[in-house]
Amino acid sequence: MSVVPEISASAVLLSALAAFFIGMLWYSPVMFSKSWIKSAGLSEKDLKKGGNAAMIRSMVLGLLSYALMAFVLAHFVDYLQIDNAKEGAVLGFWVWLGFVGTTQLGSVLWEMKPLSYFLINTMYSLLVLVVMGAILGHWPI
Secondary structure, three states: OOOOOOOOHHHHHHHHHHHHHHHHHHOOOOOOHHHHHHHHOOOHHHHOOOHHHHHHHHHHHHHHHHHHHHHHHHHHHHHOOOOOHHHHHHHHHHHHHHHHHHHHOHHHHOOOOOHHHHHHHHHHHHHHHHHHHHHHHHOOO
């Protein structure tokens, strides 16, 4: 382990793309879009504000944020000397539990959002971190 590990750009990119496509499915009409829109207090019309340019901007920024998340998670994989998908997935779970799930709970506690809003968002975050961890744990960093 070095202070500045060599991180595999392809592993980070694959992890970011996995998170992006999981999100496309998770928040689609096939899964939770209607429930999420209702629990967020939005309407279909609200989501269409700004048109295609806003959607493209959000998608690009979302993909970049997933790449940053994967890059940081890859550092944890390196520091902990994780070298398989199972340990990477477990790391993703612990990162979710300790940092993401606890932070997202604030939407219920302080923003008065319904529990369903928290559950849809946080289960997505859990899935993404577990998948990212598995990819990064499996892929040679």
